[in-house]
Amino acid sequence: MKTLRHIATATAILLGATGLASAQTLNFAYDADPVSLDPHEQLSGGTLQLSHMVFDPLVRWNKDLGFDARLAESWERVDDTTMRFKLREGVTFHSGNPMTAADVVWTIDRLKSSPDFKGIFSGWTSATAVDDMTVEIKTDGPSPLVMHTATYVFPMDSKFYEEGGADIVKHGDSFASKTISGTGPFTISEREQGVKVVFERNANYWDTNSPGNVQTAILTPIKEAPTRVAALLAGDVDFIAPVPPTDLERIEADENTQLVTMSGTRIITLQLNGKRNEALADPKVRLAMVNAINNQGIVDKIMKGFGTTAAQNSPAGYLGHNPDLKPRFDLEKAKSLMAESSHPDGFSATMMCPNNRYVNDFKICEAAAAMLAKINIDIDLTTMPKAQYWPKFDERAADIMMIGWHADTEDSANFYEFLNMTPDADTGKGQYNSGGYSNAKVDELTIATLTETDEAKRTADLQMVEKILYDEAAFVPLHWQDLAWAARKGVDIEPVLNVMNFPYLGDLVISE
Amino acid sequence: MHIIAFLIRRALQAVIVMFVISLIGFSIQGNLGDPLRELVGQSVSEAERQLLRDELGLNDPFLIQYARFLGNALQGDLGTSYFFKRPALDVIMDKFPATLELVIGATFIFLALSIPGGIYCAINRDKWIAKTIMTGSIIGISVPVFLTAIFLVWIFGVELQWLPAFGRGDTVEMPWGWDTGFLTLDGLAHLLLPSIALSSIMLPLFIRLIRAEMMEAMGTDYVRFARAKGLSTRRVRYVHAFRNTLLPVVTVGGLMIGTLIAYTILTETVFQWPGMGFLFLEAVNRVDTPLIIAYIIVVGLIFVVVNTIVDFVYTLINPMVKLPGAKS
Numbered sequence: 001m002k003t004l005r006h007i008a009t010a011t012a013i014l015l016g017a018t019g020l021a022s023a024q025t026l027n028f029a030y031d032a033d034p035v036s037l038d039p040h041e042q043l044s045g046g047t048l049q050l051s052h053m054v055f056d057p058l059v060r061w062n063k064d065l066g067f068d069a070r071l072a073e074s075w076e077r078v079d080d081t082t083m084r085f086k087l088r089e090g091v092t093f094h095s096g097n098p099m100t101a102a103d104v105v106w107t108i109d110r111l112k113s114s115p116d117f118k119g120i121f122s123g124w125t126s127a128t129a130v131d132d133m134t135v136e137i138k139t140d141g142p143s144p145l146v147m148h149t150a151t152y153v154f155p156m157d158s159k160f161y162e163e164g165g166a167d168i169v170k171h172g173d174s175f176a177s178k179t180i181s182g183t184g185p186f187t188i189s190e191r192e193q194g195v196k197v198v199f200e201r202n203a204n205y206w207d208t209n210s211p212g213n214v215q216t217a218i219l220t221p222i223k224e225a226p227t228r229v230a231a232l233l234a235g236d237v238d239f240i241a242p243v244p245p246t247d248l249e250r251i252e253a254d255e256n257t258q259l260v261t262m263s264g265t266r267i268i269t270l271q272l273n274g275k276r277n278e279a280l281a282d283p284k285v286r287l288a289m290v291n292a293i294n295n296q297g298i299v300d301k302i303m304k305g306f307g308t309t310a311a312q313n314s315p316a317g318y319l320g321h322n323p324d325l326k327p328r329f330d331l332e333k334a335k336s337l338m339a340e341s342s343h344p345d346g347f348s349a350t351m352m353c354p355n356n357r358y359v360n361d362f363k364i365c366e367a368a369a370a371m372l373a374k375i376n377i378d379i380d381l382t383t384m385p386k387a388q389y390w391p392k393f394d395e396r397a398a399d400i401m402m403i404g405w406h407a408d409t410e411d412s413a414n415f416y417e418f419l420n421m422t423p424d425a426d427t428g429k430g431q432y433n434s435g436g437y438s439n440a441k442v443d444e445l446t447i448a449t450l451t452e453t454d455e456a457k458r459t460a461d462l463q464m465v466e467k468i469l470y471d472e473a474a475f476v477p478l479h480w481q482d483l484a485w486a487a488r489k490g491v492d493i494e495p496v497l498n499v500m501n502f503p504y505l506g507d508l509v510i511s512e
Numbered sequence: 513m514h515i516i517a518f519l520i521r522r523a524l525q526a527v528i529v530m531f532v533i534s535l536i537g538f539s540i541q542g543n544l545g546d547p548l549r550e551l552v553g554q555s556v557s558e559a560e561r562q563l564l565r566d567e568l569g570l571n572d573p574f575l576i577q578y579a580r581f582l583g584n585a586l587q588g589d590l591g592t593s594y595f596f597k598r599p600a601l602d603v604i605m606d607k608f609p610a611t612l613e614l615v616i617g618a619t620f621i622f623l624a625l626s627i628p629g630g631i632y633c634a635i636n637r638d639k640w641i642a643k644t645i646m647t648g649s650i651i652g653i654s655v656p657v658f659l660t661a662i663f664l665v666w667i668f669g670v671e672l673q674w675l676p677a678f679g680r681g682d683t684v685e686m687p688w689g690w691d692t693g694f695l696t697l698d699g700l701a702h703l704l705l706p707s708i709a710l711s712s713i714m715l716p717l718f719i720r721l722i723r724a725e726m727m728e729a730m731g732t733d734y735v736r737f738a739r740a741k742g743l744s745t746r747r748v749r750y751v752h753a754f755r756n757t758l759l760p761v762v763t764v765g766g767l768m769i770g771t772l773i774a775y776t777i778l779t780e781t782v783f784q785w786p787g788m789g790f791l792f793l794e795a796v797n798r799v800d801t802p803l804i805i806a807y808i809i810v811v812g813l814i815f816v817v818v819n820t821i822v823d824f825v826y827t828l829i830n831p832m833v834k835l836p837g838a839k840s
Contacts (some may be wrong), residue, residue: 035595043553115560116553170551171568173597193596194794195786220679222784223794226662227678231784234669234677356797387545387799394558408555418555428557 024510026217026491028239029228033197033221037188038176039154040168043116043408045501052502053199053217054094055154055182056207058085058104059147061500065317065410067147071099071155071183072135080142080453085150087133091206093157095181101129106158108137114168119428120149120408123450142453148409157181185212185506196220205506212507229486232257238491238510241503243484245306245359251486260494261484263308264501265315266406267415268358270351270368270476271435277349277399280435284341286473291334292375293368295327295478302363307479312466313405313415315480317499319455320412320462325470327477331374338375346376352398353381354389359481365402368476393434401434404481410500412462416446420469437474519820526816530809534585537808538578547594547799581805590809591802595795600806604788609690610680611776611787617707618772622714630722631754634730637723646723649716657775661709661782668705676702678784706783713775714768721764725757732756759826766822770815 034050035042051057058072072085091099108127111117123145126138137146158166165175180188183206186199199217220237222228225244231237233254243251243259251259272289274281299307311327314320338344353365362383369379382398393401407414422438423430429443445461445468452458469475483501487493490512496504547570548561565571569580581591593600633642669677681702683691693699729735730753738748777789784790788807795803 036597042551043555115556115564119555119557169597170564171594171597172592177597192786194791220784222678223797224781224784227665227782227784230665230670230677234665234673236669236677236679385545385797387549387797388543389545390549391546405554408553425558428559431555431557 024213024215026214026239026505026508026510027220027237028217028241028505029220029222029231029237030241031221031223031225031228033194033219035193036177037180037191038168038174039156039182040110040114040117041170041177043120048500048502051154051182052184053186053505054180054184054188055156056184058150058153058155060151060504061410061498061502063498065499067151071104072150075147075150078136081139083137083139083146084130085135085137087135088206089133091183092204093160093181093183094187094202095157095160097157097159097181099155099157099183100132101135102132103155103158104135104153105129107156108153110156110166110168111152115170117152120152124149141451143451144449144453144455144458145409145411148411154182185210186217194221199505207506210507211509212505213510214505214508217505232486232488235488239485239487239493241483241485241501243486245304245484248304248306248484255489257486257488258493259484259486260497261306261482262497262499263315264406264481264483265318265410265499266358266404266481267310267313267315268307268361268364268402268404268478268481269313269419270365270478271401271403271419271433271437272473272475273396273399273401273435275436276396277347279343279347280349280399282342283472284337285343288334288337288341288375289372289377290473290476291328291330291337292377293371293476293478294329294331295476296329298364298367299479302360302367303479303482306359306482306484308482310477310479312470312477313419314412314462314466318407318410318412318462319459320415320466322463322466322470325466334375346378348378348380349399351379351381351400352389352392353383353402354386355383357386357389358402358404361402361404364478368478393432396434396436403432403434405432412466413446413449416442416465416469417450420465420474421446435475439468439472439474442468442474522816522820526813526820529816530812533812534582534805534809535578537805538581539574541801541805542574544796544801544804545799547801550798550800551594585809590806593795593800593803593806595798595800595803600802601810603803604791604806604810607786607788607791609692610785611773611780611789613693613703614706614710614776614779614785614787615769615772617703618710618714621707622711622718625711626715626718626722629719630757631726631749633719633723634726635749637727645719649719652712652716655712656778657709657713658778658782660712661706661779664705664709665782675705677705680786706779706785709782710772710775710779714772717764717768718761722757722761725760726753729753729756762822762825766819769818769822773811773814 032046034046035044039047039051039055056070058070059067060070062068071088071091073088074086076084078084087101087104093099105127108121108124112121112124123139123143124137125140128136130136139146160181161176164179167174167176169177185202185205185207187202188197189200190198197219201215222231228240229243229247229251232240248259251257272280272286279285296309299305299309309327311325312322338346351365351369353362355362365381365383369381372379403419405415405419417429418432420433420437421430421443423433423436442465445465449458449461452461483499485493485497490510492509492511493503496508548564551564552561569577584591589599590601592598593603596603629645633645636642665677668675679702680693681698682696683693683699684695685691693703735748735753738752776787777793779785780787780790781793792804792807795807
């Protein structure tokens with residue numbers, strides 16, 4: 001490739017066309033491309049990454065997990081259940097239509113009808129246009145998460161979509177899944193799903209303060225991690241994500257590339273099902289298990305240091321993160337707890353893990369099984385691809401099951417709602433609580449925090465939930481998966497990266 | 513007449529084979545996992561998922577689903593890919609040129625190297641070059657394709673940076689809607705490494721096969737007679753002896769087409785080659801069942817067609833062979 005590139009450069013110089021060099025092109029490779037151009041079709045990282053390039057949210061997360069104004073210039077809380085957003089003047093969509101409050105209201109209504117997003121917006125009872133540039137949101141009660149939720153509002157060009165077709169279609173073709181009009185820094189000029197997406201700079205982008213100088217950005221999805229790394233090292237692409245733990249050292253050692261890592265927010269846990277296996281219902285056994293599993297060792301050896309050892313759901317920076325809770329590993333204590341428990345001689349249990357969902361997932365489970373063997377718990381481990389794993393997970397098919405979770409709301413209550421609350425098919429609470437853990441206090445506090453707007457009170461409640469889960473060994477916390485990106489020198493990715501893994505490529509600067 | 517009878521018989525066989533393939537393909541789909549997981553976000557409720565399953569007809573009994581599939585398939589509709597949201601057959605046909613060009617590239621490489629290599633080793637079996645080739649071919653057979661592929665990427669892509677490490681490069685659209693990489697320098701550069709990787713399985717096998725057959729032919733009576741008649745060594749070797757080594761080569765070659773297609777899955781995955789094999793593996797990961805079944809059917813059809821052609825070419829090389837199904 002280099003050879004070809006040199007020939008191309010030489011030709012360009014010969015033709016006196018060196019002036020073209022100022023048009024910056026970014027070739028980047030992620031492990032997947034967005035499944036659809038419709039930002040409301042599927043709630044996934046790929047969709048949100050696309051939304052940040054072609055659309056713009058009302059507000060967006062900054063590096064400190066605070067909110068930056070985007071299409072909303074300012075906001076004010078009118079009363080307990082009302083929030084007002086003042087929109088930015090003079091913003092136009094790619095189609096040329098001006099962006100107004102009507103578009104924002106239209107977009108929110110559409111979000112509320114999307115199967116994937118309606119859960120996040122369930123608390124928003126109405127959105128109304130007060131005037132052309134003001135939108136008022138009403139919630140069903142006092143809501144602490146209005147701003148969190150507003151990060152999901154990427155105003156769409158209502159006129160454009162109304163004319164073409166605005167249906168959200170999950171499993172077929174639709175106008176919105178193929179055509180796109182937002183306000184963002186890029187438009188899409190070419191797309192072949194699974195092969196490439198070509199983004200072109202929006203010449204009329206409203207954010208003229210953005211230092212971003214990428215004129216063309218070409219996304220190539222490269223699923224295989226070694227191929228992705230090779231593509232970067234070979235100079236075929238300028239920026240890749242994610243970087244697999246096995247290649248961190250190699251990229252750091254290469255003088256032409258730079259590596260950026262961050263502690264992540266996806267927690268990896270094991271859930272213990274006391275209903276399937278009565279031994280796991282004994283709190284002493286559960287505590288013994290948490291003490292027997294050396295999660296620091298797993299991070300050091302299996303994750304090659306590329307993870308943050310956890311003792312709770314909430315990562316640092318979340319309101320619920322309880323700084324008093326420390327990872328527990330004490331084999332002697334584990335042995336004595338087992339001796340005092342209802343199963344002093346040990347027992348056997350089944351365990352299931354995916355083998356292609358989380359980083360090193362099945363290796364982590366193998367290690368955990370070996371650690372549990374030391375306190376005479378005989379684990380029968382089955383691993384399988386995620387496609388087969390999820391149906392098994394829904395069936396609660398093993399005594400111990402692995403689950404990783406990232407809170408869509410970037411808020412602690414989301415963990416408890418899905419992973420730790422008493423499972424209830426009607427409300428959907430505890431949908432991913434395969435251990436069937438149930439504690440009335442946890443349920444009550446979680447529900448309360450969903451409507452508590454006093455931040456101090458809310459923080460105390462959330463942290464108390466973590467404490468209860470910790471004391472009762474409700475589950476086995478392992479670690480938060482770290483994030484890693486890599487780029488060639490000269491592509492300054494550090495300032496545009498964040499813990500949500502939405503690189504703000506509109507602001508990316510390529511210096512050479 | 514014989515040819516027509518042969519073709520009709522083969523067509524009937526093909527229909528039965530395709531029916532069996534579709535039945536097997538369709539019956540394994542239930543074990544591939546739940547496609548809904550790939551279609552919706554993590555926090556979508558089970559009730560919502562059931563609704564979608566109903567819409568997709570996934571909750572119907574097997575026979576009803578299969579009957580519906582067959583009915584559509586007979587009209588040329590193999591279902592709609594969940595991921596691409598387009599007819600599965602269209603998606604596969606879009607990727608077909610890339611795979612075919614890879615197979616052509618690999619075939620070209622292994623034919624161009626194995627025929628002279630095999631003949632050379634047969635005639636000069638005691639020379640050190642021949643011995644080296646034979647030793648090398650044993651190693652070649654035992655190294656898996658994906659290792660060869662990763663090795664090539666590492667040496668020529670990353671370390672030496674002579675050739676691109678992934679993808680297909682620039683393509684040119686042909687008048688009949690076929691994107692080809694054969695016509696651009698960039699396209700050919702991208703083709704080289706995957707073709708070598710893919711040919712690496714065939715090459716040693718063919719060298720050994722041609723060598724063995726050639727040695728046997730050289731020892732037969734008619735070759736000795738030809739020599740005795742005073743024909744030139746060159747003519748004896750390359751016309752008389754070599755011609756007879758071709759028969760088994762065509763047979764094995766035909767059978768190997770299947771292997772070649774199977775190995776495109778590995779090669780395409782390592783090189784991120786946008787062809788059918790890569791598409792298939794991704795479809796399995798995404799539980800895109802309509803696409804998986806369509807792939808199985810298309811590849812099944814390729815097998816049937818290729819085997820028919822191989823049988824046919826057989827008779828052209830050696831008229832003594834009777835077409836199965838043709839009356840003598």
